[in-house]
Amino acid sequence: MTKLTARNVNVFYGDAHALKQVNLDIRQNEVTALIGPSGCGKSTFLRCLNRMNDLIEACRVEGNICLDGEDIYDPAVDLVYLRARIGMVFQKPNPFPKSVYDNVAYGPKIHGLASSRAEMDDIVTSSLERAGLFEEVKDRLGAPATGLSGGQQQRLCIARAIAVCPEIILMDEPCSALDPIATARIEALIDELKQNFTIVIVTHSMQQAARVSQRTAFFHLGDLVEVGDTDTVFTKPVDPRTESYISGHIG
Amino acid sequence: MMNDRAEHISKAFDEELRLLNNRLAEMGGMAEAQLAGAVEALCRSNAELAERVVVRDKEIDALDLEIDMFSVRLVALRQPVAADLRTIFAAIKISSDLERIGDLAKNIAGRTLAISRFPPLPTTVSIASMATVVQSMIKQVLDAWTARDTQSAADVCARDVEVDQHYASLFRELLTYMMEDPRNIGPCTHLLFVAKNLERVGDHTTNIAEQIGYVVLGTRPPDRQTHDPTNALVPEADSQ
Ligand SMILES: Nc1ncnc2c1ncn2[C@@H]1O[C@H](COP(=O)(O)OP(=O)(O)OP(=O)(O)O)[C@@H](O)[C@H]1O
Ligand SMILES: [Mg+2]
Numbered sequence: 001m002t003k004l005t006a007r008n009v010n011v012f013y014g015d016a017h018a019l020k021q022v023n024l025d026i027r028q029n030e031v032t033a034l035i036g037p038s039g040c041g042k043s044t045f046l047r048c049l050n051r052m053n054d055l056i057e058a059c060r061v062e063g064n065i066c067l068d069g070e071d072i073y074d075p076a077v078d079l080v081y082l083r084a085r086i087g088m089v090f091q092k093p094n095p096f097p098k099s100v101y102d103n104v105a106y107g108p109k110i111h112g113l114a115s116s117r118a119e120m121d122d123i124v125t126s127s128l129e130r131a132g133l134f135e136e137v138k139d140r141l142g143a144p145a146t147g148l149s150g151g152q153q154q155r156l157c158i159a160r161a162i163a164v165c166p167e168i169i170l171m172d173e174p175c176s177a178l179d180p181i182a183t184a185r186i187e188a189l190i191d192e193l194k195q196n197f198t199i200v201i202v203t204h205s206m207q208q209a210a211r212v213s214q215r216t217a218f219f220h221l222g223d224l225v226e227v228g229d230t231d232t233v234f235t236k237p238v239d240p241r242t243e244s245y246i247s248g249h250i251g
Numbered sequence: 252m253m254n255d256r257a258e259h260i261s262k263a264f265d266e267e268l269r270l271l272n273n274r275l276a277e278m279g280g281m282a283e284a285q286l287a288g289a290v291e292a293l294c295r296s297n298a299e300l301a302e303r304v305v306v307r308d309k310e311i312d313a314l315d316l317e318i319d320m321f322s323v324r325l326v327a328l329r330q331p332v333a334a335d336l337r338t339i340f341a342a343i344k345i346s347s348d349l350e351r352i353g354d355l356a357k358n359i360a361g362r363t364l365a366i367s368r369f370p371p372l373p374t375t376v377s378i379a380s381m382a383t384v385v386q387s388m389i390k391q392v393l394d395a396w397t398a399r400d401t402q403s404a405a406d407v408c409a410r411d412v413e414v415d416q417h418y419a420s421l422f423r424e425l426l427t428y429m430m431e432d433p434r435n436i437g438p439c440t441h442l443l444f445v446a447k448n449l450e451r452v453g454d455h456t457t458n459i460a461e462q463i464g465y466v467v468l469g470t471r472p473p474d475r476q477t478h479d480p481t482n483a484l485v486p487e488a489d490s491q
Contacts, residue, residue, distance in 0.1 A: 207330055234332045234333065235337070236337075237333055243334060244257065246332045247257075247259065247331070247332055247333050248259050248264070249257040249258060249259055249260070250258045250260055
């Protein structure tokens with residue numbers, strides 16, 4: 001089932017045409033990987049999906065993006081609510097300078113998801129558990145989040161993102177600052193999370209895209225060149241530009 | 252056909268793929284020579300040549316092992332995808348087909364001594380002409396691999412039918428000799444194995460041809476009909 005549809009999406013930064021006529025369907029409960037050379041527009045596209053580009057002054061988005069068939073760029077859309085439905089995890093773990101507990105509780109608090117301290121405790125605990133972090137931090141929930149290791153901080157950010165029960169999680173190179181073990185844990189987590197969420201991940205690691213995703217979309221110079229089943233894209237890509245990029249060819 | 256011809260950013264990887272192709276070509280040349288030697292030894296009752304073929308089979312085995320290890324290393328270190336990945340997996344399979352062709356050549360050579368103890372049968376001529384077809388198929392498939400020529404590879408697959416026909420007719424021929432004179436049963440049985448071995452070489456050659464299609468097009472051919480044309484001949488022979 002299609003969760004998000006992008007139709008004829010064009011993005012401009014001032015005069016620069018960063019994304020050109022992009023058409024892409026994001027399927028529910030699947031992991032979609034966005035790959036492509038630096039500057040091709042992956043992050044730009046990801047930011048279109050939860051209107052993070054609204055925050056960039058020079059940025060203009062054209063076209064149509066629908067979540068469950070509803071235009072997310074409709075002026076009537078409540079942005080706070082939209083971003084609760086579509087969460088985001090960034091390249092660098094960015095915990096708030098607060099306690100581990102408060103980091104996870106922050107979202108549910110502003111969205112009024114808990115009516116008592118006990119309910120909030122439940123949300124925090126289960127989010128940390130689902131992010132595979134609870135065991136490691138259960139004795140230091142009151143300690144500052146910035147004291148965690150990079151891999152722990154990234155899982156904390158994932159816990160923070162899932163605490164508000166989003167439907168979609170966008171991840172922009174979530175493992176680029178992590179070692180192979182922390183990376184493997186996040187990848188295993190992504191695999192589990194897809195049962196309940198729809199995930200879109202930007203990655204520079206071809207192996208990571210191959211390991212975690214069901215669909216892969218290849219961007220090049222602002223064009224969506226190819227999208228297909230990950231198996232096919234990595235064994236028999238259709239477009240020579242895709243082949244060149246994933247094989248590490250010159251040009 | 253940019254795929255495996257296009258240069259990689261990593262020069263070392265290009266070099267490794269080139270090495271893999273060279274080793275495979277070398278192995279193909281050896282298998283071809285071994286089969287030629289085996290058939291010649293058999294047809295001319297040349298025991299010395301036969302012995303050399305048997306000994307040299309170890310070299311093909313060693314190359315097969317080397318290609319396997321090298322390919323595993325490439326997969327681990329380069330994490331190849333797309334055409335690179337298909338090339339490496341095809342190389343592993345082709346090398347094992349060539350290794351089997353080497354074994355079959357060795358097996359043919361190994362019968363030289365046994366057969367030379369008997370007075371020669373005219374069948375040798377038919378064996379030689381079947382071998383000629385098989386050998387030219389091997390040569391064609393090796394060239395097709397080097398050129399990544401799918402058309403020529405498909406042609407090799409089609410020619411396997413010829414080999415099967417040769418085999419069926421040899422089978423019939425040998426049956427008549429055996430029925431004529433029970434003393435022919437010994438040498439004819441050996442020759443039957445030789446014919447069967449040649450027919451198997453044809454199959455392995457066809458396997459290699461199919462790998463070429465896979466590397467270039469990324470698709471597998473539909474299942475091959477591999478029926479043994481002699482199956483139907485057995486009851487007929489019984490009824491006589
Ligand atoms: N805030 C901005 N202002 C102006 N131009 C921008 C801005 N953000 C991105 N761009 C431009 O848009 C194009 C696409 O950038 P984007 O960040 O989406 O690429 P990317 O595929 O995510 O690259 P990377 O892999 O390096 O993260 C680039 O040419 C970039 O310079
Ligand atoms: Mg980016």
